[in-house]
Amino acid sequence: MELRTKAEILDQVGIRRALTRIAHEIIERNKGVTNVALIGIRRRGVPLSIRLAERIKQIEGIEVPVGFLDITLYRDDLTRLDYHPHIYRTEVNFSVTDKIIVLVDDVIYTGRTVRAAMDAIMDLGRPKAIQLAALIDRGHRELPIRADYIGKNVPTSKKEIISLRIKEIDGEDSVLIQEPLRE
Amino acid sequence: MKHLLDLQNLAPDEINTILDNAVPMKQILNREIKKVPTLRGKTVVTLFYEPSTRTKTSFELAAKYLSADTVSISAPSSSVVKGESLIDTAHTIKAAGADVVVLRHPAAGAPYLISRRVDASVINAGDGMHEHPSQALLDIFTIKEIKGSIAGLKVVIVGDILHSRVARSNVWGLSKLGAEVHLVGPATLLPPGIENLGVQVSSDLDAVLPGADVIYVLRLQLERQNQGLLPSLQEYASLYGINSRRVELAQDDVLIMHPGPLNRGVEISNEVAEHPNAVINQQVTNGVAVRMALLYLLSVGDVSNETAN
Numbered sequence: 344m345e346l347r348t349k350a351e352i353l354d355q356v357g358i359r360r361a362l363t364r365i366a367h368e369i370i371e372r373n374k375g376v377t378n379v380a381l382i383g384i385r386r387r388g389v390p391l392s393i394r395l396a397e398r399i400k401q402i403e404g405i406e407v408p409v410g411f412l413d414i415t416l417y418r419d420d421l422t423r424l425d426y427h428p429h430i431y432r433t434e435v436n437f438s439v440t441d442k443i444i445v446l447v448d449d450v451i452y453t454g455r456t457v458r459a460a461m462d463a464i465m466d467l468g469r470p471k472a473i474q475l476a477a478l479i480d481r482g483h484r485e486l487p488i489r490a491d492y493i494g495k496n497v498p499t500s501k502k503e504i505i506s507l508r509i510k511e512i513d514g515e516d517s518v519l520i521q522e523p524l525r526e
Numbered sequence: 527m528k529h530l531l532d533l534q535n536l537a538p539d540e541i542n543t544i545l546d547n548a549v550p551m552k553q554i555l556n557r558e559i560k561k562v563p564t565l566r567g568k569t570v571v572t573l574f575y576e577p578s579t580r581t582k583t584s585f586e587l588a589a590k591y592l593s594a595d596t597v598s599i600s601a602p603s604s605s606v607v608k609g610e611s612l613i614d615t616a617h618t619i620k621a622a623g624a625d626v627v628v629l630r631h632p633a634a635g636a637p638y639l640i641s642r643r644v645d646a647s648v649i650n651a652g653d654g655m656h657e658h659p660s661q662a663l664l665d666i667f668t669i670k671e672i673k674g675s676i677a678g679l680k681v682v683i684v685g686d687i688l689h690s691r692v693a694r695s696n697v698w699g700l701s702k703l704g705a706e707v708h709l710v711g712p713a714t715l716l717p718p719g720i721e722n723l724g725v726q727v728s729s730d731l732d733a734v735l736p737g738a739d740v741i742y743v744l745r746l747q748l749e750r751q752n753q754g755l756l757p758s759l760q761e762y763a764s765l766y767g768i769n770s771r772r773v774e775l776a777q778d779d780v781l782i783m784h785p786g787p788l789n790r791g792v793e794i795s796n797e798v799a800e801h802p803n804a805v806i807n808q809q810v811t812n813g814v815a816v817r818m819a820l821l822y823l824l825s826v827g828d829v830s831n832e833t834a835n
Contacts, residue, residue: 413550416562416592421826427543430550430822466559 346504346521352497355516358478361494362391365476366398368492369445378471379443380408384460385431387449388412390511391478395447408442410435417459433463440468445492449507451477454488479518481505527823529641529648532657533698541699545667547819548812554591555815565594568825571624572598573615574651575631580786580810581651581661585628588817594825597622612636616643626824629653647824655689660820661785662695664813666703668805669740671812672781677704680737682776684710684766685744685793688717688755692785693744697723708734711744711766714755731766738776743768743784746793759792769795773803781805 353361373379376399383392389411396409413431415421421428446460461473476492481499499505499520506519527540554560570589572582582598589596599618612633619627624646629637634654641648652658670676681700687693687709697720700707707725709716721727728734735741746762756762773780782794782804790796798804 416550416554416564416822421564424826427547427823427826430547432550433553462563466561467557 345524346506347524348506349503349520349522351517351519352479352505353495353516353518355510358494358516358518361478362394363398365492365494366395366402369395369474369476370399370403372474372491373443376403376405376407378441379445380410380437380439381445381447382410382412382435382439382460382464384446384448384456385411385413387507387509387512388447390509391449391476392447393511395445395476408437410437410439412446412460412463414456414459414463417463419455419459435467438468439464439470441471443472443474444470445474445476447476449477449509450479450481450505451475451488451490451493452481452483452505454484454486457488458486479505479507529637529650530659530820530824531637531641531648531650533659533662533695533702534657536659536699536702538702541663541666541702544663544816544819544823545670547822548663548667548816551818551822552812552815554818555811560591561593562591563593564822565589565592565825568594568625569623570594570596570626570628570821571619571622571646572596572628572651573601573619573630574599575601575629575636576652578630578651580813581630581658582628584810584813585649585651585660585817585821588814588821589626591814592818592821594625594821597624612639613643616640619644619646626821649820649824652691654691655694656691657695657698658691659695659699660813660817661692662699663820664809664816665692665696665742665783665785666699667816668783668809668812669781671808672805673739676700679705679739680708681705681740681742682708682710682731682734682738683742683744684731684768686715686746686750687711687720687744688715689747689750690744693742696742697725701725708738710734712756712762731772732775735772735775738780740781740783741768741773741776743782743794745785745787746789748789748792763792767791767793767795768798770797770801773798773801779803783809786810 381392383389411434413433415428415430474491477490478494480493480496504521508517510516586596626647628649628651630651634656636653637648637650683693709727710731713729784806
């Protein structure tokens, strides 16, 4: 599928500023981070959660626990796929019970990934609360879910594609809005 | 992948896909809540025409940890063997509405026949003296987990090769992944022509053990030893039993494996069964993880689409 780039929504500096603001918001909302842990949703939530933890450390001087979650086994569309999604490792090496868990994902769209992630976390223990941070909110929710911390709201049409590239995985930081050249 | 009938016809890539998917499955086994919702609404039928505790339990646990419903049908091993009765079996499976059928049968090839007559995915859990692919996959997973890779390892499989479907599946799987496989046993228990599978064959255990990375001890199937193929169990134990002296001959970090159940004092001595390098219990745990991966791969995704590719 050939894609036409319509606009760059965030560049490297934009992503950095958005994450810095989200870090501040997490600290403010939770009155510090003593009981906070971050869990990045694979794949691009992982580097974002690591960067957020670094930002929080710079501001508060506290290292918050960071974990990574693969939600494949919790997806609601597994029987409808025509391929086998790769299952990555889940690495949550701390107890989630009684902690405030901030889920970190790159783009929030239908909300189905977040639903799966919440179920996966509940199977690891009983957190005090689960909050959600997303770098991009592109709308079109299919479930009653909203993000607590948003890098940027981007109204999109369903046929548009948000192409989010992260240095640790894709070699550069950028968020583009694209659409197919032909219908 | 629609069925798992053997390892003979599996590509190395397919074997590696199964092994890779077993890694995250094993993580689930270490959690407090050992359950994921992946196969909700799917039904797994275990149909065993031969006695088995660990394979059957392992498949049932794997299915339950993935939230599938399980139905277990055991048929008396004596009543039916082949022919029309297998076709009846297929009708039973269809009527039960199974998504996956795990079949153990005394007749080699039974899973193939069934797979052509049902809509469900069929997993061969042992057919006669032919293959036992899920056992070999869990063995290979265990070796890979500890050794890092399979290629170049010297694996010595010792015992009753003739009657062993476990040995045959391991030969296929290990060879495909690049291991150097040696089969050792008394000449009466080595099937003629087995060297054509690209393995080394010998009856002199002590000569083969030096340099071994894995000693795979087969269970001496006592129920099959009434045909005069062995002079006595004592003689078998002294020539082919794995004891501490023989373990010393192999590499220091040799893995000692056994598919269970053990005949202690026959094919394996008590000390070796408790040896720090024996990974027999780990094999059992890994069996559940590997079978979870199999059930996931066979049940998820539009299979018709995949076979078209």
